[in-house]
Amino acid sequence: MQDLSTRDRIMRAAMRLFVAHGIDAVSLRDIADAVGIKAPSLYAHFRSRDALVQEMFQTGYAAYGRRLAAAAATEGRFPAKLDAMVRTVCRLQAEDDILFGFLLLTQHAGLRSIPIEEADNPVRILCDAVAAGMAAGDIPPRDPVLIAAAVMGVILQPATFLLYGRLAGNLSAMQDQIVALAMRVVS
Amino acid sequence: MQDLSTRDRIMRAAMRLFVAHGIDAVSLRDIADAVGIKAPSLYAHFRSRDALVQEMFQTGYAAYGRRLAAAAATEGRFPAKLDAMVRTVCRLQAEDDILFGFLLLTQHAGLRSIPIEEADNPVRILCDAVAAGMAAGDIPPRDPVLIAAAVMGVILQPATFLLYGRLAGNLSAMQDQIVALAMRVVS
DNA sequence: TGTACATCAGTGAACGCGCGTTCACTGATGTAC
DNA sequence: TGTACATCAGTGAACGCGCGTTCACTGATGTAC
Numbered sequence: 001m002q003d004l005s006t007r008d009r010i011m012r013a014a015m016r017l018f019v020a021h022g023i024d025a026v027s028l029r030d031i032a033d034a035v036g037i038k039a040p041s042l043y044a045h046f047r048s049r050d051a052l053v054q055e056m057f058q059t060g061y062a063a064y065g066r067r068l069a070a071a072a073a074t075e076g077r078f079p080a081k082l083d084a085m086v087r088t089v090c091r092l093q094a095e096d097d098i099l100f101g102f103l104l105l106t107q108h109a110g111l112r113s114i115p116i117e118e119a120d121n122p123v124r125i126l127c128d129a130v131a132a133g134m135a136a137g138d139i140p141p142r143d144p145v146l147i148a149a150a151v152m153g154v155i156l157q158p159a160t161f162l163l164y165g166r167l168a169g170n171l172s173a174m175q176d177q178i179v180a181l182a183m184r185v186v187s
Numbered sequence: 188m189q190d191l192s193t194r195d196r197i198m199r200a201a202m203r204l205f206v207a208h209g210i211d212a213v214s215l216r217d218i219a220d221a222v223g224i225k226a227p228s229l230y231a232h233f234r235s236r237d238a239l240v241q242e243m244f245q246t247g248y249a250a251y252g253r254r255l256a257a258a259a260a261t262e263g264r265f266p267a268k269l270d271a272m273v274r275t276v277c278r279l280q281a282e283d284d285i286l287f288g289f290l291l292l293t294q295h296a297g298l299r300s301i302p303i304e305e306a307d308n309p310v311r312i313l314c315d316a317v318a319a320g321m322a323a324g325d326i327p328p329r330d331p332v333l334i335a336a337a338v339m340g341v342i343l344q345p346a347t348f349l350l351y352g353r354l355a356g357n358l359s360a361m362q363d364q365i366v367a368l369a370m371r372v373v374s
Numbered sequence: 375t376g377t378a379c380a381t382c383a384g385t386g387a388a389c390g391c392g393c394g395t396t397c398a399c400t401g402a403t404g405t406a407c
Numbered sequence: 408t409g410t411a412c413a414t415c416a417g418t419g420a421a422c423g424c425g426c427g428t429t430c431a432c433t434g435a436t437g438t439a440c
Contacts (some may be wrong), residue, residue, distance in 0.1 A: 027425075029427095051198070155340070181337050216392090225417070232415070236393095
């Protein structure tokens, strides 16, 4: 990890600290210390503290959106798409639990000041997929947003439990069970 | 609302601001302004800013825990208990959506510094109830913590959507659907 | 190969600002006699 | 009924602190000739 660019080391250190202590509880000096540089040096890589947080959030969130959109484009009926989407999210969590945790926290702590509502928005993608599944007659018609919320809950609440140590391991280890839960929620 | 004690007016104003802008983004001067007093006057009612937040959180969280425990004590098999618990949470959200939203946010933003893990902890109560239902053979045995997390997700994620305006109304209006979702998750 | 120059990550010192908090004080209210 | 005193919510001014940020500077690296 020593051969990462300073920019990447800053982002990883900041993410780790944000997840551990909350975004507002971490100062630029804390981040700089973790990287092994002084606070003013951060300005060689980021325009401001806000820009740092925003870039971390938007990059991660958009990447998640694209991978979820790819899963939603899986061929076949809705159950196949849902299976792919749920497994994708589980894989994302297991691949980089720090990034996943950061996005989970930021959703609450920072979404109000970070105004993205693009086509890459994962929530939008899931809602659209659920609505399409209903329209196609693959699953019973109900409020698609409520059902999408419930599916998200079945995935993200276990992820939250992992974050706070109430559950051990990662989402990949539970993906079969979570897929089954999600299937039951939409049926 | 003018006949509330100043103490209660402070707590309600603070909660409203915390939910709207995030806990760390609200200063004592903001709270005092909303109440119509000056910041130093807050110290006649609360020992410190931390004490204010902590009391709001602990009071609300413990009250929720007690009401959830009462629902969990419903007579009968596990499905009757789960029905009562889910409807209780939906009612709590509809009764006071500001308090509910505050606790939902605090769970992420402040739980790390607020160390309660009592018998009144709602998460603990739900986990215990699910485990007991499995032990009694009322529902299939699986990891009780994962199933409890999924049940929470089915309730709290729609609540989060309400908080951010993705869903309209309140949880009470959707309680029958949410009960049905929770039932499917545990079966 | 050596010299001059440009680039830029990183530094130390310092800034202005808003924060939580303290403090001496005010003024209304209630109680004692 | 009037007077003296205690209580306490609320105030204005001020505090020290840590924050994000700026700035002139350093020193290593790369490029031009």
